[in-house]
Amino acid sequence: xxxxxxxxxxxxxxxxxxxxxxxxxxxxxxxxxxxxxxxxxxxxxxxxxxxxxxxxxxxxxxxxxxxxxxxxxxxxxxxxxxxxxxxxxxxxxxxxxxxxxxxxxxxxxxxxxxxxxxxxxxxxxxxxxxxxxxxxxxxxxxxxxxxxxxxxxxxxxxxxxxxxxxxxxxxxxxxxxxxxxxxxxxxxxxxxxxxxxxxxxxxxxxxxxxxxxxxxxxxxxxxxxxxxxxxxxxxxxxxxxxxxxxxxxxxxxxxxxxxxxxxxxxxxxxxxxxxxxxxxxxxxxxxxxxxxxxxxxxxxxxxxxxxxxxxxxxxxxxxxxxxxxxxx
Amino acid sequence: xxxxxxxxxxxxxxxxxxxxxxxxxxxxxxxxxxxxxxxxxxxxxxxxxxxxxxxxxxxxxxxxxxxxxxxxxxxxxxxxxxxxxxxxxxxxxxxxxxxxxxxxxxxxxxxxxxxxxxxxxxxxxxxxxxxxxxxxxxxxxxxxxxxxxxxxxxxxxxxxxxxxxxxxx
Numbered sequence: 001x002x003x004x005x006x007x008x009x010x011x012x013x014x015x016x017x018x019x020x021x022x023x024x025x026x027x028x029x030x031x032x033x034x035x036x037x038x039x040x041x042x043x044x045x046x047x048x049x050x051x052x053x054x055x056x057x058x059x060x061x062x063x064x065x066x067x068x069x070x071x072x073x074x075x076x077x078x079x080x081x082x083x084x085x086x087x088x089x090x091x092x093x094x095x096x097x098x099x100x101x102x103x104x105x106x107x108x109x110x111x112x113x114x115x116x117x118x119x120x121x122x123x124x125x126x127x128x129x130x131x132x133x134x135x136x137x138x139x140x141x142x143x144x145x146x147x148x149x150x151x152x153x154x155x156x157x158x159x160x161x162x163x164x165x166x167x168x169x170x171x172x173x174x175x176x177x178x179x180x181x182x183x184x185x186x187x188x189x190x191x192x193x194x195x196x197x198x199x200x201x202x203x204x205x206x207x208x209x210x211x212x213x214x215x216x217x218x219x220x221x222x223x224x225x226x227x228x229x230x231x232x233x234x235x236x237x238x239x240x241x242x243x244x245x246x247x248x249x250x251x252x253x254x255x256x257x258x259x260x261x262x263x264x265x266x267x268x269x270x271x272x273x274x275x276x277x278x279x280x281x282x283x284x285x286x287x288x289x290x291x292x293x294x295x296x297x298x299x300x301x302x303x304x305x306x307x308x309x310x311x312x313x314x315x316x317x318x319x320x321x322x323x324x325x326x327x328x
Numbered sequence: 329x330x331x332x333x334x335x336x337x338x339x340x341x342x343x344x345x346x347x348x349x350x351x352x353x354x355x356x357x358x359x360x361x362x363x364x365x366x367x368x369x370x371x372x373x374x375x376x377x378x379x380x381x382x383x384x385x386x387x388x389x390x391x392x393x394x395x396x397x398x399x400x401x402x403x404x405x406x407x408x409x410x411x412x413x414x415x416x417x418x419x420x421x422x423x424x425x426x427x428x429x430x431x432x433x434x435x436x437x438x439x440x441x442x443x444x445x446x447x448x449x450x451x452x453x454x455x456x457x458x459x460x461x462x463x464x465x466x467x468x469x470x471x472x473x474x475x476x477x478x479x480x481x482x483x484x485x486x487x488x489x490x491x492x493x494x495x496x497x
């Protein structure tokens with residue numbers, strides 16, 4: 001690991017001024033960044049520790065929740081308001097990593113964690129356009145069981161590894177930012193970028209910007225929601241496919257439905273096509289399958305991950321069935 | 329500021345690159361905590377910081393400044409009597425080579441507190457209500473961050489169960 005300066009920010013203003021230096025990075029729990037630094041994939045000149053900034057979960061005037069970026073993943077997952085009003089978020093967090101890592105990882109750091117593509121991590125032996133633009137992508141013709149089926153490019157097929165972000169995308173969460181040029185807010189579904197020709201640019205964050213909070217709005221679909229993660233072992237593994245979904249049925253028809261997929265793209269994948277098929281319809285298994293088919297019709301798989309298309313469809317149908325009160 | 333380990337204060341290392349794990353093992357001679365994968369995949373380095381189980385390999389020592397760290401060396405009583413869970417591990421063969429054991433035990437001690445608080449896990453059926461007792465399924469899910477290459481997981485689960493006997497968790 002290359003040497004670096006370490007500074008602890010007392011508040012967000014101090015954080016912004018400390019991060020002014022070139023090649024500074026904000027530090028949350030460090031569960032991903034410290035590892036990347038040890039692998040010499042990231043080599044910041046300075047770390048600005050923002051994990052000590054006020055970390056609270058507060059009710060908003062609109063009846064939603066404002067979750068501070070420094071709040072630990074385990075605190076969000078076990079918070080009574082999250083468990084009852086946004087169960088998909090609680091379940092998604094509990095599906096991620098291990099208890100030890102959830103105790104360390106912050107909300108902001110979870111959003112900004114980087115792909116676990118093995119070729120991205122193999123700095124010595126593999127080509128990766130994220131690490132070195134123009135080098136090539138060894139995942140495309142390599143072992144790509146864990147890679148994306150939506151939004152890929154000829155330059156990168158990596159996935160975003162977060163479970164939490166999949167739930168946040170389904171919940172229409174908003175990311176609050178402060179930066180050298182002022183404050184702004186970005187919807188979660190627009191926060192991460194697809195790889196295109198610049199896979200090294202993974203989010204819409206501008207230099208020096210800091211995530212301060214996540215805002216959730218209340219909804220019946222959020223209160224009746226679930227998260228299911230399919231993986232190679234039953235715990236402590238990244239998703240092959242995951243589904244976050246919420247369902248609000250009124251008078252026998254679907255009033256509101258939210259579906260997002262994990263493990264399939266460089267960002268949490270909001271299943272807008274599936275939602276369109278379902279809105280206003282009578283909820284049943286055939287309709288759920290039709291919606292899943294519509295969403296996955298745009299999927300493009302590779303040699304090692306063709307199974308993900310059918311797996312995603314079945315998982316969507318199963319989760320919607322569970323929310324509809326039927327056997328999954 | 330300093331770092332408190334098992335009740336004793338120690339100065340922080342000058343080099344920010346030193347992990348909490350390296351501070352414990354290489355600088356303070358507290359070699360009970362083990363170095364496994366050094367990348368957050370195995371749980372061998374688990375310690376308890378301010379009551380919460382964390383991975384010391386992914387924690388920079390400086391991040392633990394002002395906090396209280398408890399390691400396997402800090403579990404026995406002052407007169408040398410083992411912690412109840414250490415006894416239970418011996419009783420139930422919760423180990424073979426023993427390399428993952430300090431991490432398993434630190435992890436389990438903090439896990440029991442999480443259960444007592446009523447924290448849900450991924451396998452808890454009703455998130456709002458919380459876990460219905462320390463079932464084997466709950467213990468296995470909650471201990472999934474600690475791998476045992478010898479395959480002593482059955483004994484580990486039994487040891488934890490024994491410690492929880494009689495508790496309405």
